[in-house]
Amino acid sequence: MALDSATQVTADPDGRVELRDHSAIADSPHYNPELAPVPLERRTWTTYNFFALWVGMATNIPSYLLAAGLVAIGMNWLQAFLTITLGNIIVLGPMLLNSHAGTKYGIPFPVFARAFYGVRGANLAALLRAFVACGWFGIQTWVGGQAIHGIVGKLAGTGWSGAPVVAGQPWTLWFSFFAFWLLQMAIIWRGMDAVRVLENWAAPLVALGLMALTGWVLIKAGGLGPILAEPSKLGWGLDFWKVFVPSLMGMIAFWATLSLNMPDFTRFGGSQRKQVLGQVLGLPTTMSFIALLSVVTTSGTVVLYGEAIWDPVALTAKFESPVAVVIGLVMVILATISTNLAANVVSPSYDFSNALPKLISFRVGGLITGVIGIVIMPWRLITDPNIYIFAWLGFYGGLLAAVAGVLVGGYWVHARTKLDLPELYVAGGRYWFKAGWNWRAVVATLVGSVLAVGGAYNGPFPADGLIPFLKPLYDYNWVVGLVGGMLVYLALTPRRENA
Template identity: 75%
Template structure:
């Protein structure tokens, strides 16, 4: 039986609101958290988006990105330029995909329904969710370890040399699980609690990292030797051989957010506010944390005779109890802020999208937390080659094909036009396609993914690549995944659009 279309309202700035959700409330694919956000609740300002990115970017893995690049032979200038360029590039698909969130008030998995189908959207939503679970585990382990190290500085041997369980001291496990519980309590209170947390923690975290820098440089009497060290790669073929795969890794660091930013921009007060906030937020804060990390570590090398890239380990060397406490508070807030926004919000929506009538946003966050422990992903950051080229590079190339499908479908084929009610229709509507799946998007994603990461080599992958003749493509995985996903989906969908 056909369902009467619900009325929509378009604001002067182009945002669309579904004024009556009653025709779709009984759909299996609807719940109140996946529903379009009413106009009156789209209140996020430029500062909210800037603070969001400041909170997500200022964390320990971001701090140690430069260390990973320097460890493979770059000097500080090469590392800084690679990080900055990567974030400027990933900002482009991020802003393109953010537009739909603000215009229609919908989260990422509902946006995906327009291209993959009502059911098919779960394919990419759950792919994104499981990557977020792994990142949640990484951040929670890193944050718990930082907490353990700095408390050890204050508490001494009874804490640091406590009996071991499963290869780690019980005090480290206590910090890890305590960290986990705090994050679950915040996510249980919903998106508004996360927004408030990001707003007030963002400036405190930045101040904390600057305090670390000021203390080290003051004690060392300067910025230290790293700034004078020459690149082991030079600027010739050896550098360029590593530059492009490293750049793909830097892009991949935020490639997940380039897909699911509608989860946040759906609350945007206008397109201008979300665009300005993100432009001010992402590349500037990532460049800021990179240069602070480089300068702090260089000063620490002059002070302690070795490069200490882990800020928690560095803080544990300080003589001032006050500075140690500032470092503890900053690192804890930084890690929680980044983890909640980057790694819990999206999978909470994604798991809810898979079973809208059974899984709420809060329950989806709990699932994320449990899987983040089960996956044990902290091993990924122990080796910079595995971290950058295997972990970041592989999933970055895979998700790039999804971004290509989104950009082609929303901007080129659909001209930014979506039919809100049809995104929730059960067994009918233009986004039901064939049994809830759009095979064109699936084919584009698979082909894009295979072309991007089929030649994966190094680390856990064969030296000649999983698919040897595609080995060369893996060094450019993100770009290739994006382009192939875009082209294939556009080619397969162009004729279909004409027949609608």
């Protein structure tokens, strides 16, 4: 092993780098044990661990809603399946590119971002990603609350399900939502060990529940024949392609968050090969499987009920047997907790901790995530598939794509995957830039974001777009944000700089 005696930085034969001695940076205000580089002996995740991580994170109700939403807006089963599969193959690219730094240096996403945004400026990228995770946390919690409400309603009768309305929803639904929120906060407060134990057995249950739901619909609809014969309301002409492109951007944006913060997980990787293979095997396959179940089931509801029921909780409530309803929705609750805490708490906890490392711990960061998850009003985001896919997914996907562009361009083109590990934690060093901020990365992010989402015109946005002349770009927002952020950063950054 090569050893730098001054900094105690060692390079393993497989390319992974380790900071053996933290004493020189431990007192820095930008350091805490949770943000510190992971030692090699703790980088033990195998190919299976990364595969299982993706199975757990992708097997969730919002993944189901994603595919079902495409059927609800007029696609047939094949169009929806192809759109989702293609989107997940595309997003895997930047995800693997950003994952490399986590495995090589053992650092989480916000520390990785310091190399290009500055030690302080990294908070721009980290908090932008964190607030999106808070939104996802809220959406998942709302889904879990609906499941609890459905279970109790099936057992307690109309007195519960038909309770007086408060702020547009029965008060009992609000009660279920906050009860589910408190349950997750209790698990978060117990720390990541409690989350890991839950994930080990809870996540696969939702796959069993969704397969059972699909089987029930197939039986009721008379098999696959009537479902596969259900025509697309959009056809394969211009009407389809007008919907396909923004839908594809939405599918990519679904995992745009993880394409940034996968270093939070790959920092524990046993090798680059293990993390790459595990992710390639885990993400596209699981998402395609869930998409197939979703589009078949939702297409079946069109045959059965004359309309697309894209919410599996609402569909499960149509079961005649109360026992079947309870079993199905309990699976939804357990798997939702598992997925929510893994995908939507780990990253923002690191991100909020990065803002004030000496004051905000992982647990406190998780509680902040929970509070913001309520404030963002997730019940409004998933009431309409057009808002869910085009407004929510499309808009934030474009914003995060610009950040991804800066990171990919900075790490692979300028830094050529070489970072000065100790300097990521100190003030006044290589990555301090100007007062802790790299203005080039900030400008690149702003320009890329404006190009990507400046023309937003769906949902709550003006029909002519926020910035009318940018409206044509909005349908391609993720690609525009990624390429725009990368090119502007590379153009602004002198070749003599490594980052």
